Amino acid sequence: MLLQLGSLHAAGKTGLKTDRLTCEYMVNPLGIEVLKPRLSWTLLSSIRNQQQTAYELIVSDNLTDIKRMKGTTWNTGKVASSQSVHVAYDGSPLKPFTRYYWRVKVYSTNGASLGWSELQWFETAMLNASDWQGKWIGDGSKQFEKDEDFYKNDPMPLLRKTINAEKNIASARLYISGLGYYEAFVNGKKVGDHVLDPGWTSYSKQVLYCVYDITPHMKKGLNAAGIMLGNGWYNPLPLRFWGGINMRDALVSGKPCVKAMIRIQYTDGSTSVVPTDESWQTTSGPIIRNSIFLGEHHDARAEKENWNTIKANTSDWKNAVAVEGPKGTLSPQMQPPIRVTKIIKPISVNEIKPGVFIFDMGQNFAGVARFRVKGPAGTEVKVRYGEDKYADGSLNVMTAVAGQIKGGNGGPGAPHIAWQEDSYILKGSGIEEWSAKFTFHGFRFMEVTGWPGKPGLSDIEGLRMSADLQESGTFSSSNDMFNKLDTNIKFTFLSNAFSVQSDCPGREKLGYGGDLFCTTESFMYHYDMAGFYRKIVKDFTDDQQPLGGITETVPFVGIADAGPGDKSGPLGFQVGFPYLIKKIHDFYGDKRLIEENYSALTKHIKFLESSTKDNLFTTDLGDHESLDDRSIPLTASIFYYLHARMMNEFAGILEKRDDETRYAALAETIQKAIVNKYYDAGSGKFEKGSQTTQIFALWSNIEKEGTQSKVIAALVAEFEKKNWHLSTGIFGTKMLFDVLRKSANNEMAYRIANQRDFPGWGYMIANGATTVWETWAASDNTFSKNHPMFGSVGEWFYRSLLGINSAAPGFKKMVIKPQPAGDLKHAEGSYTSPYGKIGSSWVITDQQFKLNVEIPVNTTAEIWVPLKYGEQITESGKSISAVEGVVLQRKENGYAVIQAGSGIYSFVASK
Template sequence: MTATDPLTINGRIQPLRVSLGQASWITRLDNPLEKETEFLNERPNIILEKEFDVSDEIEEALIAICGLGYYTLYVNGHRMGESYLNNDVTNYDKTVYYDTYDIRNFLKKGSNKLSVELANGWYNAAPITILGKYNVRKQLAVGKPCLISQLTITTAAGEKYVIESDSSWKSKPGNYLFNNLYIGEVVTDADPVADTKQKTVKIAGPSGDLTPSFIPKIKRQKQYLPAVVTHNFAHGGILIDFGTIISGHFLCDISADFLGQITFLYAEELNADGTLSFDSSISGTYGVTDEEHGINAGDPIIQKDVIKKTEQEIYRFENQYCYHSFRYVLVKSNLQTDVLEELLSNVQAYSVHTDLASVSRFHSSSDELNRLWDAARNTRLNNIHSYFEDCTRERFGYGGDIVALIDSHLYSNDMHTLLKKVFMDFVNDQTPAGGIPQTAPYVGIMTNGTSNGAGSLGWQLVFPVLAARIEQYYQDTAFVQKHLSALVKHLDYLLAFDFDYIRYCCLGDWGSVDAGIQNMRIVSPDQEFCSASMYLILLEEYKELFAAHEVSETLMETLELRIAEARNATIALFRNADGSFASGTQSSTIFALKGRLFRDVEEQRSLEAKLVQRINDDAGIFRFGIFGMSWAYTVLSDIGEDDLIYNWLSRRQEPNYLSMLANGNQTLSEYFPVKNGANTVQGSLNHAMFSSYSAWMMEKLVGISVKKDRSIQLAPYFAKDLTEIKGSLLTMQGEIEAQWEQLDDNALMYSVTLPESLDYDFRLGETFQIINKEITTAGGDRLTIRLTLQAFDAVEAIGRGNV
C-alpha cells in the first residue's frame, strides 16, 4: 500500500476514522432538464475544487470520497492513486461505495487545494439501446455526475479541520467534451474557459447507503506495444495492430505540429479485405438521433475516441473514463496517412481490470495448454471491473456466467471480497417477492424469467452458488449467516410456484454447439428438459447449503417434498425407455446427472456411460453449453474419463478452443461456431463464458483441488504426451506447489510441497504404483513429498495425509 492508494490492503478495507456523515452531494449547476435526445451533445465534464488553509504542521489527513459515475481525485495537483474507473459499480439506490485515502504527504502548511474530476460512468448512462432493445438508463439508478467527500485533518497541535463537500466548492469545466463506457471519449487540449455563471449546488444524490469500499480497485495492468503499424488505404488512415485482443486503454503522444481532429476507431478483428470489422464489438445502437454529429438512433455503436487538438504542444492522450475491447486501432484525420504516422509517438495500450491477486501458476511442456490457460485467465480478467461482466460488448453481470465460471475464478485469483460484493449486488436487486434478477445490477433482462424482474432459473442459481463458495472456499460462514434471510426469501419464492409453471422458466444449456436458431433467437438443445432439471438443481443447491445453517424444519420439509415432486415429474415427462432423457443430447445427459435423475447407482452408471458414448459418437466434441461444459469437467473426471477432457482441450479441428487462439488472440470467443443458414454466429471475441476448463487444469493436470468439505485432494492426471507439469495454488490453508515429469515411457516423478499442518489426500488412481518415496522438510514448516511412480495394473492404496 502506498500513501496514494485507497486505505485497503489486499482489497480489505482498513478501520476508518473518517466518515461522510456531515457532507452533502454536490455538482455543477447546468441545465437540470436536459433530455435524452441531448445526451450525445458535447459539453465539458465537471471539475469541483476546494481551496483551504492549514495553519500548523499536519499529523493526519484522511479523505472519504465518492464521485459518481467515475471520479479522479487530485491534491495540490497530484493525482491520488493508480486506480481508474472509480467508483465500484452497484445499484446506487441501495448501496454507494466510497473510498478513503491518506493524503497527509500531499498536503502542506498553508494553502491547499482539492480537485475532483467527474465523469459519467454507469451513473449517467447513455440512452443507447443494447442488444437492440435494452436502454439501461431506464433501469439503473441514474443522475447527474456528483460528488460527496469529507476531509478530516489533525494537526501536530491536536487541532482538527473538517472540509466537507458543500456549495462553497468551486465548479469549472474539464477537457472531456463527451465520455461514455460503450462509445468512448471526446477530448480537447484547449484550456477550458470558465463560465462565471457556473456554480456548485447541493443535490439529493443517490439514495443508497454510503458504505466503505472493500474490494480491490481497477488498475492498469499489462502494457502492450504495437505489433504492426500499416497504412490502411481502404479506411484512409493508420492501422495499429497490437497482436492480441486487449480490454483496456489506448495511449499515444500527438506531435506539437498537429492541429485539428484525430479519431481512433477500435475493433477486435479484420474483414477478409483488410478493413475493420466491428461485428464482434458492437453493443447496440445509439438510441437517439443527434443531427449535429450525423448520428441516427438506429446507427450501430462503434467504439471510438476523438481528440480535438488546438495547442502547439505535445499532447498526451490516454483513456481515463472508458475502456475498449480491441486488437486494432484505426487512426484517422484529414492528413495523408504517411504524414499522420509521423505525428504519433509513444503508442501503447494497457489491459485494465480489477486488481485481483493471483493465487495460482501453471506451466506445461505443451505450448498449446499454456496458451489455453493464459487465454482463460486473460478473458476472465478482461471482464472484471468491480463486478463480473460477460464481455466488453454487453458489460452485464449475468448470474449464469458466474455460475459457470466460479470454480475457474477461484483457482485463478483471490476472489473473497469480490464474491461478497457481487453477492450483495444480487441482494440489492432481489425482487420484493424474493426473485433474483438475470443480472446485477439489474438492467431489464429477464428472458424466460420466473416473474417480474426475476431471471431465468440457471441465472438465479448464482445466489446459492455464490453463498456456498464463499462458505466453502473462504470458510466465511459468518457472511452467509448474515445474509441467510435473503437466501431463505429466495427459496420461499422458488417454492411458491407450481412445478408445471416453473419448469419452463430457463434458457437451458446456453451456448451449446447444438443450439439452433428459431425466429431470430438462439434455442438451446433440449431446452424444456434442461429447464425442468435446472429447477431441481437449484433446489438441491439450497438443500446442501442450508444443511449447515439453522433453517426452519417446515421449510426444509417443504424443500424435500418439492425436490421429490420435481424429480418424479421430470422423470415421468422426459425419461425414455432406454434410460436417456429428452432427445439424448450431451446437454440433456449431463443435466440429468447433475439433477440426480436416477433411482440407484446402476441407473447413475448407465447415464454416465451414455454421456461417454455420446461424446465418443460426436468425435470427442464437447457440445455442451456454459453450464454443461463447466459440470462436464468434474463429472467426467470423477468417473475416470480425463482422457476425454484432455483430448477435447487438445482438439485441433473445429469446433475447438485452439482455433479461437489461432490468429494470435489471447482471448476466448463467446460461442463455438453456431450456424444460421450460410452465416456463422460468433458473438464477442473477448467473452469468458467457456473458460471453465482451467479449473480442471488445476485439479487434474497440476493435481490440486479444494473439495466441498474444505479438504485438499492431490489427484493428478498424467497425460501421456506431456513430459512436464508445474503449478501452484494458494489456498486458505497455505500454498501448495506440485509438479511432475516423465522419467521414461513407464515412470515419472511427482513432487508436492505444502504446509506441514495441512490435511491432504493423495489419489493416484489405478495406473501407477509407488516404487520410491521421499519426504523432506522444505523450511518454514513446509514438507516436500517426492514420489517415483511406475505404471502398473493393480490398485495402490494410499492413506489420508500419509505416503
C-alpha cells in the same frame, strides 16, 4: 519442471512463522465499516506435519501499546484453536476514523511459538451515517429531456476547493464518491492509482466510496483539492440495446455529482473536516463527451491550467450546487480497485489508405489507448477500436458494437453503428500525452485517423485495465495448446473483471448471472476473488425483486429473458446467486456470507417454489450457445433442483435443522418429478440423450450415484458420435469436465479438450484467438471474441490435471489427485488457498511417475499417487512406511491413497 523445494524454509529450522496477515481479505485496509472485522493469517514452517494448536491476538488503538505487545481494545489470551482464517474481532466497540494495530502469536504442534507477528493494522471509516459530513454537489446543469440531446457535447464538470491547514498535519484522509466516475487531486497531484472509481452498483441501494491517505499531498497552509467527474453508469446514454432496451429505464441516473469529505488530524490532536458543499467552485472541463460504451472525447484547448492547485485562476468559476444525489447507502469500496494492470505495446502498424493507420496490439484485452502526439492546435486525433480486421486490412468493429446497434436501431440521436471511439483535440503545445479517463473498450486493433504525419509503434500503447486481482493459481504443462489456452483464459477473465464480472468488455459490459455461474471456480483457481465476489453477492441482494426473484444481470439494467416473472432472469442465471455464495464458502471458508444472505436466499427459493408447475419449470434459456437442442424444460428444472440442494446445504452449515429437513424433502420431490418425466431407465437417457441432458443429470446427481453407469454410457456414446467433439453450451461445458473427473474419465476429457478443429478451444487458437470467444464458431459480425463463459475449462486444469481439490471449507483439508491423460508428460502449478500455497507437479519419465506436492501449514491432505507406472512408492527416496507422518491408507482404482500433513513431498511410483 518439478515443484521447487524450499518455499517453506522461510520459517527457519523449527517452529512456525506467520506469513500473509489480512483483515477482511485485505492487507492493512484503509477505511472499513465492518463492526467485527475478521483477521486471518497464513503460516510457514520448515518442519512437516505442523498444525497451529493455539493463538493469541492483541489489538490496540495506538502504536505505543502495540509495540509493547499490549492489546488495549482486544486481548484474546491464549486460545486453544487451529483457526487461522476469519477470526472475528470481539473486543471493545470500534470507533470511526481510527487506526487499529494488531499482532498474532501462534503455537505449533509441539506447543512452541516463535513470538509475535509483524505489526498489522486496519483503519475504520464511517461506522454510522451521522459520521458523514458533506453534500452531493454538481455543476447545476439540467438533465437533457430529449434522447437525441444526450449525444451532443456536454462538458464534464471540474470542482475545486482551497483548504487552509492552519497547523502541522499528522494525517489526512479523503473520503469520496463521485458518480458516475471521478478522479481526485490534491495540490495538482492525482490521489491514488485507481481508475474508474467508484465501482458500479445499484445506486438506489448502495453507493461505494473510497478512502485515500492524502497526508503526503497536504502541507501546512493553503492547499487545493480538485475533482473531475465523468458519466460512467450514473449517466449512461439512452442507447436502445438490440433496438429495444434502454438501460436508463432501469438504472438510477442523474447528472455527474460528488460527495466527499477531507478529514485532517493535526499533531496537537485536533481535527478539521472539509466537506463538499456550495462553497466549492465549479466550471466545465476539457472532456466534452464521455460514454461507458461509445467512448470519450477530449478538447485539450479547453483545459484549465493549474485548475487543481492554489495557482488556479478562478475568475470564471461559479459556486457548486447541492443536488439530490442517489438514495443508496454509502459504503466503503472493499473489492479490489480497478487499475492499469499492464502496458501492451503494438506489434505492427499499417497505413491501409492515406491517413488511416491500423495498429495491431497482438492481444485482445480491455482498456484504452495512450498516445504521445505533436501537432497544431485544433488537430483532432481519433481512435476506433475493434476485435478484428477485414481481409483488406481495415478495422472490423462489428463484434464489439454497443448493444448490437448497427442499423440505426439505437434510438433518437444514437449513431447508426455504435462503435467504440475516443478522440483528442490538440492544444498545440509540444508533445501531448493523453488517454481516456472515464471509459474502457474491448479490442485488439485500433484505427487511428487525423494524426499529424505518420504515427510509429512507439507513439501509441494500450493500457490494460481490470480489477487489480491477485493471481492465486499457476498452471503449465507439456501441452503447448493448453498453456496458450490458459493464457487466453486469464486475459479474458481480466478483460471482464472491472467492478462486475461482465460478459464482454465491448458490446454489453454487463454482469450476467449465468456467465458467472459457469466460470466461478475457474476464476477462483486463477485469481483471488474473495473481495470481488463478496461485492457481487451484495449486487444480487440489492437487486432482488419484491417477490424474491433474482435478476438476469446485476446491477439490473432491464433485461429479463425467459424468467418466471418478477423481472427475474432465467433459472440458469438466477442460480448464479446461491452458487456464488456456496463457492465463496467452499474456497474461502466464509460462513458469515451465508449468515448475512440467508433471508435473501430463503425469499428466493420461496419465489421459485411459487413459480413451478408440478415441481418443474418449462421456461429458461437452456444450455446457452449449445450446438444441439437446448433442452429448456429439463435444464430449467435441474437448475431448480440445484437451488433446493444448495438451500439444504446452507441450512446445514447454519445448523437450521428444520430448514435443512424441509429443503432436503423439496430437493427429493423435484428429483423424483424430473426422473419420472424425463428419464428412460432402459437407455440411460434423459430426454433426447444429448450431451447437455446427460451432463446436467450427472453433474446434479439427479440419477443417484449407484445407478449412473447407464447415464454415463449414453453420454460417452454421444461424444463418440461426434468424434469426441463438444456440442454443449456454456452450462453443459462447465459441468462436463467435473463429471468426467469424478467418473474417472479423464482420458475422454483430454481428447475433448485437446481437439484442434471445430468446435473446440484449439479451433479458436488456430484461428488467431488471444482470448476466449462467445461462441464455438468464428464470428466477424455479431459475437464477441472476448467472453469468459467457455473459460470454465480452466477449472479442469487445476482440478484434474494438477488434481487440487478442496475437501473442507477454505481448503483446510484437501485432496491432491492428479489425473494424467493423453500424451501429457508433465504438468505443474499451484493454488494459493486461505491457508497458503498448495502445489502439485508431476513428470512421467522412464516408466516412473514423479509427483511433488506442497501442503500448507495447518492443513492436511489426501494424496492420490497414480500406480500406472508401478506400485513401488517412495517419498524422498524412502519407502512410505519409513517416512514419519505419511500414511499409506489404501490402494483404490489405480491409485495409492496417502494421508499427509503440511510440508513438501516428493513421491515416485515405479516398478
